[in-house]
Amino acid sequence: MAGAGQPGAAGGAGPASGSGAEAVGYRRLVVPLLVPAWAVVGLFMVLPVALMVVYSFLTREFRGGVTWEFTLAAYDQFFVNRGLFGDEPPRLEWTYITIFWRSIWQAALATLLCLAIGFPTAWFIATRPRASRGVWLFLITIPYWVNLLIRTVSLRFILRDNGPLNEALLALGVISKPLGIINTDLAVQLGLFYSYLPFMVLPIYAAVERYDHRLSEAAADLHAGRWTILREIVIPAIRPGIVAGCILVFVPCLGAFLAPDLLGGARNFMIGSLIDEQFRGSQGNWPFGAACAVILMTMVLAVLIAQARAALRGAGR
Amino acid sequence: MTLDIADRAFFTLLGPSGCGKTTLLRLIAGFEDLTAGEIALFGQPIAGLPPDRRPVNTVFQNYALFPHMTVAQNVEFGLRMKGVPEPQRRARAVRMLEMVHLADLAGRLPAELSGGQQQRVALARALAPGPRVLLLDEPLSALDLKLRQAMRVELKAIQEETGITFVFVTHDQEEALSMSDSIAVMSAGRIQQVGTPREIYEAPVNRFVADFIGETNLVPAEVERVECGTARVVLPGGTALACPAAPGVGPGAHHVSIRPERVTLSPAGELAATVERVVYLGSDLQLMTRLADGAPFAVRLQNAARVAVPAPGAAVRLHLEEGAVRLLAD
Numbered sequence: 114m115a116g117a118g119q120p121g122a123a124g125g126a127g128p129a130s131g132s133g134a135e136a137v138g139y140r141r142l143v144v145p146l147l148v149p150a151w152a153v154v155g156l157f158m159v160l161p162v163a164l165m166v167v168y169s170f171l172t173r174e175f176r177g178g179v180t181w182e183f184t185l186a187a188y189d190q191f192f193v194n195r196g197l198f199g200d201e202p203p204r205l206e207w208t209y210i211t212i213f214w215r216s217i218w219q220a221a222l223a224t225l226l227c228l229a230i231g232f233p234t235a236w237f238i239a240t241r242p243r244a245s246r247g248v249w250l251f252l253i254t255i256p257y258w259v260n261l262l263i264r265t266v267s268l269r270f271i272l273r274d275n276g277p278l279n280e281a282l283l284a285l286g287v288i289s290k291p292l293g294i295i296n297t298d299l300a301v302q303l304g305l306f307y308s309y310l311p312f313m314v315l316p317i318y319a320a321v322e323r324y325d326h327r328l329s330e331a332a333a334d335l336h337a338g339r340w341t342i343l344r345e346i347v348i349p350a351i352r353p354g355i356v357a358g359c360i361l362v363f364v365p366c367l368g369a370f371l372a373p374d375l376l377g378g379a380r381n382f383m384i385g386s387l388i389d390e391q392f393r394g395s396q397g398n399w400p401f402g403a404a405c406a407v408i409l410m411t412m413v414l415a416v417l418i419a420q421a422r423a424a425l426r427g428a429g430r
Numbered sequence: 431m432t433l434d435i436a437d438r439a440f441f442t443l444l445g446p447s448g449c450g451k452t453t454l455l456r457l458i459a460g461f462e463d464l465t466a467g468e469i470a471l472f473g474q475p476i477a478g479l480p481p482d483r484r485p486v487n488t489v490f491q492n493y494a495l496f497p498h499m500t501v502a503q504n505v506e507f508g509l510r511m512k513g514v515p516e517p518q519r520r521a522r523a524v525r526m527l528e529m530v531h532l533a534d535l536a537g538r539l540p541a542e543l544s545g546g547q548q549q550r551v552a553l554a555r556a557l558a559p560g561p562r563v564l565l566l567d568e569p570l571s572a573l574d575l576k577l578r579q580a581m582r583v584e585l586k587a588i589q590e591e592t593g594i595t596f597v598f599v600t601h602d603q604e605e606a607l608s609m610s611d612s613i614a615v616m617s618a619g620r621i622q623q624v625g626t627p628r629e630i631y632e633a634p635v636n637r638f639v640a641d642f643i644g645e646t647n648l649v650p651a652e653v654e655r656v657e658c659g660t661a662r663v664v665l666p667g668g669t670a671l672a673c674p675a676a677p678g679v680g681p682g683a684h685h686v687s688i689r690p691e692r693v694t695l696s697p698a699g700e701l702a703a704t705v706e707r708v709v710y711l712g713s714d715l716q717l718m719t720r721l722a723d724g725a726p727f728a729v730r731l732q733n734a735a736r737v738a739v740p741a742p743g744a745a746v747r748l749h750l751e752e753g754a755v756r757l758l759a760d
Binding site for chain 2 (some may be wrong): 325327328330331332333334335336337338341346349350
């Protein structure tokens, strides 16, 4: 419930990838065979998203829950400021837009960080002898067998002022007072980076593995230096993998609430935490939480559609 | 090994797969490191230079065209890397594409071209930067027969037109014979023989070369004596013949090579044989015969109207034409 923006956004890519299938024969079997797919899409994609959209237009019930009266109050609360007592002329409400903006910024930074580390990692793995690649991939995925919450709490433990990282650096004399990383944007970045790195590494790995390294040789033969080869030959060739990795990291980072909550402290509020808060206890506001999720999902969809269009243009050139 | 490649020549490295010819090419291009020895281009040692600094370009076996660039961008790439200003490189790319008859496809992506067209783009791309040596790694092996034959003629014409030294790697002897000014036959990392196509075919120095280039009959022969550039050899069955001496071959047991097409049927022939089978090849007839000692011996006759085809089982006499018998070094 708390991460209402996530399943909706992730499910948005579902129907597009399934629509290419074409039945050659056995027309009578088509409908029965499609039922499971429709059921999955309907139950886990259409229904939750529809619920979310409907709830965002309902009236807030105190102590949580909703009453079935349609209103735009949730969206009004998000975008419009009428002063503390609701009697001033309407102005644009910046509080939530700022939280959204900071979330986008944090997610983008985390994505860049994942790309900067994930790309060389993926390249390294994909250029190992075939037999050892599986071992490297296995090593990459091992930490992800542990629950995300536990990993994030552990990271908090490591980063806190009297945690192992600071203790070790203090003992070594590298620093004279604790770094104070915990409860900063940097800690959130580290948390997001650590949570989603494999989502960057795996698609890029798949793209690099398919990359024909003879293209690099051909470019070198045609007098291109190493950086030029990377920029002009390698990156365009594996671009689909890079784009996929960036989307797979950016989208969940945008809705993440564990890392900002546990590592960022009160000053580093993000969308995920905002939504999460609306569904907790008697202080919650379900329609407002749903409205935030709808706005988040709309934004993510807009980005994905823009990206898909850019990719189509690139392919059609 | 030591190998001297003449300037402005069409030079071919010919050998079976795994003989080291592609490695040699990659050494020249700079993709492999030289562990010992020296490579010099026009007197300048180049072994220490990375591939992008060498005045050579390569046509790769799989073409290795950049898939995200148009044909024109592919051809211009090398010039752009050399810092040639845009108007000049555009003009040169157009000229290169005209030379390979693809000027009207400049805006296409490689995936939209046929194999033969991709091959031409690869050639234009490698020629565009104006290399002093062009390396070609089995560039025709992925094409079908008709296209391959057409490209042979075209490659040779382009080489003559541009005056660039071509170093061509192939395992296809027909390709090598039809295009080259000079051929180096390689086997197991060693050069077996260097010479013109005619020399390689008609005067092979050893059994490997004789057997690898075209068809031949390798016949054990006893060298009786060598004098004044002529060797006296005795073939199985006791036939004694004179043939050109080979360097370093003294009296003793050796082999001779006899090309099937240099043998005719004649009542006064030197060799006695029995016909086992006649294979019809259209323009030619192949006679599979056995010599008196039971060794197989192939004869190729032109399918002319006057040829009397012997029946299987017939005893025939084979006449070896002037110069048909070549003494081999091993």
